[in-house]
Amino acid sequence: MSKSIVSTKRLSSQLMNWLLEEDRREKKGPYRKEEAHRQHSWWQVMCLTGVDYFSTLGYQPGIAALAAGALSPIATLILVLLTLFGALPIYRRIAAESPHGEGSIAMLERLLPWWQGKLLVLCLLGFVATDFIITITLSAADATAHIIENPLTPHWFHEQTIAITLILVALLGAVFLRGFREAIGIAVVLVAVYLLLNFIVVSVGVFQILTHPGAIANWQTALFARHSNPLILIGIALLIFPKLALGLSGFETGVTVMPLVKGSSSDTRQYSKGRIRNTRKLLTSAALIMSFFLLTTSFITTLLIPVAEFASGGKANGRALAYLAHLYLGNAFGTIYDLSTISILWFAGASAMAGLLNIVPRYLPRYGMAPNWARVTRPLVLVYTAIAFVVTIIFRANVEAQGGAYATGVLVLITSAAFAVTLSAHRHKEKRARLVFAIITLLFLYTTIVNIIERPEGIRIAGFFIGAIIFTSLVSRVWRSTELRAERIEVDELAGQFLAEESQGAIRLIANRLNKGDVLEYFMKEKEVREDNHIPPNDPILFLEIQVSDASEFADIIKVRGVQVGDYRILRAESAAVPNAIAALLLYIRDQTGKIPHAYFGWVEGNPIQYLLRFILFGEGDIAVVTREVLRRAEKNPQRRPGVHVGG
Numbered sequence: 001m002s003k004s005i006v007s008t009k010r011l012s013s014q015l016m017n018w019l020l021e022e023d024r025r026e027k028k029g030p031y032r033k034e035e036a037h038r039q040h041s042w043w044q045v046m047c048l049t050g051v052d053y054f055s056t057l058g059y060q061p062g063i064a065a066l067a068a069g070a071l072s073p074i075a076t077l078i079l080v081l082l083t084l085f086g087a088l089p090i091y092r093r094i095a096a097e098s099p100h101g102e103g104s105i106a107m108l109e110r111l112l113p114w115w116q117g118k119l120l121v122l123c124l125l126g127f128v129a130t131d132f133i134i135t136i137t138l139s140a141a142d143a144t145a146h147i148i149e150n151p152l153t154p155h156w157f158h159e160q161t162i163a164i165t166l167i168l169v170a171l172l173g174a175v176f177l178r179g180f181r182e183a184i185g186i187a188v189v190l191v192a193v194y195l196l197l198n199f200i201v202v203s204v205g206v207f208q209i210l211t212h213p214g215a216i217a218n219w220q221t222a223l224f225a226r227h228s229n230p231l232i233l234i235g236i237a238l239l240i241f242p243k244l245a246l247g248l249s250g251f252e253t254g255v256t257v258m259p260l261v262k263g264s265s266s267d268t269r270q271y272s273k274g275r276i277r278n279t280r281k282l283l284t285s286a287a288l289i290m291s292f293f294l295l296t297t298s299f300i301t302t303l304l305i306p307v308a309e310f311a312s313g314g315k316a317n318g319r320a321l322a323y324l325a326h327l328y329l330g331n332a333f334g335t336i337y338d339l340s341t342i343s344i345l346w347f348a349g350a351s352a353m354a355g356l357l358n359i360v361p362r363y364l365p366r367y368g369m370a371p372n373w374a375r376v377t378r379p380l381v382l383v384y385t386a387i388a389f390v391v392t393i394i395f396r397a398n399v400e401a402q403g404g405a406y407a408t409g410v411l412v413l414i415t416s417a418a419f420a421v422t423l424s425a426h427r428h429k430e431k432r433a434r435l436v437f438a439i440i441t442l443l444f445l446y447t448t449i450v451n452i453i454e455r456p457e458g459i460r461i462a463g464f465f466i467g468a469i470i471f472t473s474l475v476s477r478v479w480r481s482t483e484l485r486a487e488r489i490e491v492d493e494l495a496g497q498f499l500a501e502e503s504q505g506a507i508r509l510i511a512n513r514l515n516k517g518d519v520l521e522y523f524m525k526e527k528e529v530r531e532d533n534h535i536p537p538n539d540p541i542l543f544l545e546i547q548v549s550d551a552s553e554f555a556d557i558i559k560v561r562g563v564q565v566g567d568y569r570i571l572r573a574e575s576a577a578v579p580n581a582i583a584a585l586l587l588y589i590r591d592q593t594g595k596i597p598h599a600y601f602g603w604v605e606g607n608p609i610q611y612l613l614r615f616i617l618f619g620e621g622d623i624a625v626v627t628r629e630v631l632r633r634a635e636k637n638p639q640r641r642p643g644v645h646v647g648g
Contacts, residue, residue: 039262042278044184046286047191048257048351052135053250053286054191055348057198057293058341059142060244061301062320063403065310067243069302070222074233075241076298080291082241082447083248086440087414088287091251093421093437095279099272101258104417105363111423114550121363122473124416126466128359130458131249131409133465135352136388138406139345140168141397145318146338146345151331165397166389172349173385176357177378184260187347194344197337198293201321204328205300215303242450245407250290252413253355254283297321318399356384364473391461404455408462411448418444477554482630485555485577486584494562498542498569503593508535509544509571510600511582511623522568529600532647542569544599546581549574558584579626586627586642587634598643599627 061072068075094104105124109117144164148157157164209215223233261282264274301320309316309323316323322341326334357380395401418441425433452459491499499507510529515521522543530537549556553576563570575581582599589597601624628644635641 038260040184040260042261042282043285044188045257045260046254046282047188048184048260049250049254049282049286050191050195050289051187051344051347052253052351053290054194054293055139055341055344056249057194057297057321058146058345059138059318059399059403060294061297062310062316062318063400064244064298065302065305065307065316065320066400068237068240069307070219070225071233071237071240072244072302073295073299074237075244076294078237078241079244079248080294082443083287083291083294086418086443087248087251088283090414090418090421090437090440091255091283092280093424094255094417095258095283096276097424098255099258099276099279101256103252103255104413104420107420107424108416111420111427119470122470123466124413125359125363126469127409127412127416127462129356129409129465129469130405130462131252131413132352132356132359133384133387133391134402134406134409134461135249136169136172136349136384137165137391137395137397138399138402139348139352140165140172140388141392141395141402142318142399143168143342143345144397145399146322146341149315149319149322150335150338151326152335162393162397165392168346169349169385169388169392172346172353173381173388175350176353176381190340190344190347194340195289195293197325197340198297198321200333201325201329201337202293202296202300205304205324206296208328209300209303219303239450242411242447243403243407243454245411245447245451248414249406249410250286251283252417253351254286255279256355256358300324312398312400353381353384357381364469364476401457404451405458405461407451407455408448408458411444411451412462415441415444415448480554481577482626482633483580484584484587484630484634485580486575487555487557489558489560489584489588491560491588492562494564495560495571496562498562498571499589499593502540502542503595506539507589507593507595507597508539508541508600509586509589509597510541512543512545512570514545514547514572517565519566519568522565522570526568528602529647532602533600533645535600542571544582544585545570545572546578547572547574548576548578550576560585579623580630582623582627583630583634583642586631590640590642596640596642598645600645600647601627603646 064072064076094107098104098106105121105128108124109121111117112120141161144161147153147164148161258275258279261275261278263272263276263278266274297320301316301324304327305316305320305323308314310320311317319338319341322334322338325337329337357377391402395405418437422434422437422441425437502508510525512522512525525543526541529535529541535541556576558573558575558581560571560573563572571585573581573585586597586599589595603624624644624646631641631644
């Protein structure tokens with residue numbers, strides 16, 4: 001019995017070690033160091049974004065037909081115009097302002113400082129999670145639709161839609177647990193084959209329409225059945241087209257992959273003109289290719305497929321182009337098309353999972369808003385896979401039912417990107433650009449609101465993710481608040497001279513809140529501290545002043561300046577949190593001089609809960625108590641721990 005318990009404990013320990021195994025590469029700072037990426041030609045990277053963007057052709061035409069009916073081609077035309085003259089200009093500008101793949105979220109983070117910027121980022125991360133999770137589940141569900149509707153598939157597969165989808169999601173998670181890396185080569189092959197097959201299907205569809213004029217006549221009859229006025233039809237299409245917003249996905253991914261784009265030989269990290277130019281080629285080419293396929297596929301599916309086949313249970317539901325491929329090109333070609341579609345849809349899920357795994361290390365650890373295990377890939381893969389399971393079961397692996405949630409995530413991200421670009425144009429005093437981007441922002445805002453009203457399930461899912469992210473972030477921030485929170489300490493020449501002088505004897509630092517900064521202020525503070533703590537009058541002292549820079553930040557580089565006011569020597573620095581910076585500096589002095597420094601504080605008066613909130617939100621509070629706790633956690637040996645003295 002005891003051997004069985006020991007064996008179980010050993011197995012559990014091995015499992016935890018495997019889950020929490022850190023990546024082999026060296027890490028510096030409070031979050032994972034970005035790895036160097038192998039760079040590729042822009043058209044190759046376009047294929048990597050295309051597995052997400054172009055794969056929507058697997059389900060977009062069917063969803064468009066269900067949402068808009070005979071108006072689908074007109075509504076799709078409006079969507080294409082918004083893509084080419086709205087989303088594309090926005091992301092071309094974002095590419096210029098975030099050449100290292102930071103994207104629109106990072107732009108907003110820079111443009112909106114302090115806690116409001118952090119809160120906005122957390123909310124946007126909720127929509128990013130919605131976008132990527134639904135990409136995984138929607139792609140898997142559509143891949144399942146292509147599997148079960150293939151004529152060669154056994155009939156009993158039709159009753160296993162949810163099970164097959166869950167297997168595909170689990171397979172995706174298993175691949176990432178094993179260790180998945182970007183695969184440009186696979187993406188190029190998948191996208192090239194998929195676009196070629198779609199072009200063949202479109203060509204055959206157009207040929208069928210041209211050789212059977214009755215299809216156009218029937219479409220016109222259906223189009224003008226209720227309204228004969230073309231302006232009214234356009235107005236209705238304007239109201240309907242937000243339901244087709246799935247066709248806008250891929251732009252944020254196109255900017256995120258910028259580090260993979262090969263630039264020119266003259267590019268530097270600060271100036272990447274070649275990379276920006278090539279990324280703009282990537283974005284423009286992807287938008288033009290997708291616009292062509294959106295228009296043509298919408299046209300042929302609307303004219304050639306009976307309306308009943310688009311509905312749930314119909315042979316074209318979630319696979320309109322595959323339906324045409326089987327109908328006009330035979331089951332052999334149709335099966336090849338199905339295999340290509342299944343492959344690119346599965347790879348789109350992999351792209352989304354990779355995006356999710358990059359979000360947490362890029363943002364939350366910098367804010368102190370993620371637990372330590374959130375830096376490790378495998379636990380995150382398990383969490384995301386479990387969430388994808390739940391979403392799949394809730395929506396019963398239905399492609400059309402998940403379209404609203406997906407569109408919500410996509411539209412909110414594009415709207416936030418438009419807002420970021422508008423703010424940027426305003427900051428740069430570009431009046432014309434500001435007006436144009438403001439109009440585009442309003443258009444996307446309208447599209448988002450209409451989509452949310454029509455299909456509120458998307459905002460519910462996003463709201464869940466936002467709530468979960470904010471709650472766990474705040475808990476993590478409080479839990480990690482007593483870490484050192486300093487990437488490194490940089491001391492200027494005069495500050496170094498002060499420390500060298502102090503190292504000859506006992507090192508005593510008086511913590512001071514800077515007011516006027518004149519001789520009288522330091523005289524009174526020294527007199528008070530020496531009396532309260534019985535410091536001999538001949539012992540030299542240094543003043544230590546930490547000013548709060550941005551309390552919403554978590555870790556930063558502490559730059560210490562030496563300042564002399566009369567005969568008083570002062571060490572000044574800025575940091576996100578005063579006590580953490582003091583603790584980090586005390587440990588730095590200990591390590592540099594080999595002597596244990598002593599810091600002197602005064603007691604604070606007031607409600608301790610109030611001071612706790614002040615510390616968490618504003619980086620101050622009961623500084624002496626928190627400084628000691630930070631030191632206690634950072635240095636386990638009391639004999640090597642800097643002294644903290646409180647008098648008064």
